[in-house]
Amino acid sequence: MVEAMLVTMVAFLLGGILKGAIGAGTPVVVIPIMSIYFDVPYAVAAFALPALASNIWQGWQYRGSISDTGFVVRLAGAAGAGAFVGTLLLAALPAETLSIIVALLALFYVAFRLMKPDWALDYGLARAIAAPAGFAAGILQGAAGISAPISVTYLHAIHMPRERFIATISTLFASMAIVQLPSLAGVGIMSWEIFLISIVACIPLFLGMPIGAALVRRTGAKVFDRMIMALLFVIAIMLIAESV
Template sequence: MESELLLAAAAATFFLAGTVKGVIGLGLPTITLGLMTLLLDLPSAMALLIVPSLATNLWQAAIGGHIREILRKTWPFLLTATVTIWIGAQALSHVDLAYLSALLGLLLIAYATTGLAGFRFSMSAQTAFRSGSLFGITNGILTGMTGSFMVPGVLYLQATGMPRDMLIQAMGMLFLLSTAALALALGHGAHVDPDLGLASALGLIPAILGMVLGRKIRGYLSEARFRQVFFAGVLLLGLAIAAKAVMS
C-alpha cells in the first residue's frame, strides 16, 4: 500500500477499534488485526497494532489495584503465554502466510461464536492454577502465529471467576505482555519496516480518541447489545479473512 493510504486506513481502523474498546474494554487488537489483514499481509498487520496496543493496554493493566492478586492466581498462565510467543512467530518465516491467515480467521470465528452463544466455562481456583501453563502455551503459540490474543486466553481468564474489574485488568495484563513479546519477535524476524512503525505510532492518536468516544457511548447504549454487535462483526471479519486465505 502507498504510505498515505496506509496511514489513512490505519487511522480509521484504530479509531473504530478504540471506540469499541472504550465501550466494552476489549477489541482493539482483534478489530485492528481483522481489518488490516484484509489489506496487508499478516505480519504487517500484526506490526501495525504494536504501539496502540502497548499504550492502551498499559493503561488497562495498571488501573484497578489487583495486580498482585492477578499475578498470584495466574502467573503460570501469563508467563507461558508470553515466553512461547517467539515459538509461534517462527511460523511467519517458514509457513505459507495464507495458512496462518486462515488460522486467524478460524480463531476469530471461534471467539465470536462463543461470545454470541454466551458460552462460559468455569474452573476452581486450584484447577485454573494447575492448567494455567497449558492454556498459556497454547495462547502464546497461537499469538505468535496469528497476532490474536483472544483464544484460548480470554476464555481461560473468564473461567477463573474473577470479578469484572479484576478480569478487565487481567486481560489488560495479558494483552500488554503479549504485545511486548510479539513486538520483540517481529523485530527479530525483520517484519517491521519504517512505514509500518510510523503508522503504528501515529495510530495511537485515533485509538485514544476512539476510546474517549467509546466511554461516552457506554453511557447511552446497552453494553450487552453492543457486545452482540461486536461479536457479530468479529464473526464477519473471521469469515472474510478465512475466505480470502482460501481463495489465495
C-alpha cells in the same frame, strides 16, 4: 494505499472503543481488517506497539483490582514465552495460511461466545492451568495476532469482576507485546515503515478507549459485544473469500 491507511485508522478506533468497553478484543477487530489490505505479518507488526502502549496504560489504571498476583505472574510469563514461539511461526508460515487462520480464529471466537455465554471454569482449576493457558494464548498472539479464543475465553470463564478482568488481561497482553516487538524486528518483519504506522495508530486507539468506556455505561456490555461479533463474522468471511 490512502484507502488502506484510512481503513486501518478506523479499525484501530473501533478496536479502541471495544477495549475501553470490555478491556479486550482490539486485535480481533484490527488484525482481520488490516489483513484485507495487507498480509497478516504486516498487520501483526503494526499492532504490536499500540497493544503494548494501550495495555500498559489500562493495566496501570486498574492495577488495584489484581488480587492474586501469583496467578497473574504465571499467566503473563507463560504468555510472553508463547508469543516468542508464535512469532517464529509467523515468519515461517505462508501469508494465505495465516489469513485463513485469522479468519477461523475470529469465527471460532464468535461461535463460542454465542454458544457458551455462561460457561464457567472453577477458579482452582483455572489457577492450575494458568501457565499452559498463557503459553497457548501467546502462541496464537505471536503467530496470528489474535489470542482471544484462548485468552478472553479462559479469563471470561472465571467470571471475574470487570475491573479485575481488565487488569489481568491487560497485564497478559502487555507481556506478549513486550516479547513481540523485539522478536518481530529480529525475524525481519518489523520495518521502520510499519513502526511509524504503529505509532500513528496509537492515536485513534487511545481516542476510542474512553468512548468505549462511556458507551458501555449507556448501552451495556452485552449489546455492544454482540454488535462487534457481527462485524467480526463479516470480516472473517471476507478474509476467507480473499484467501481461497
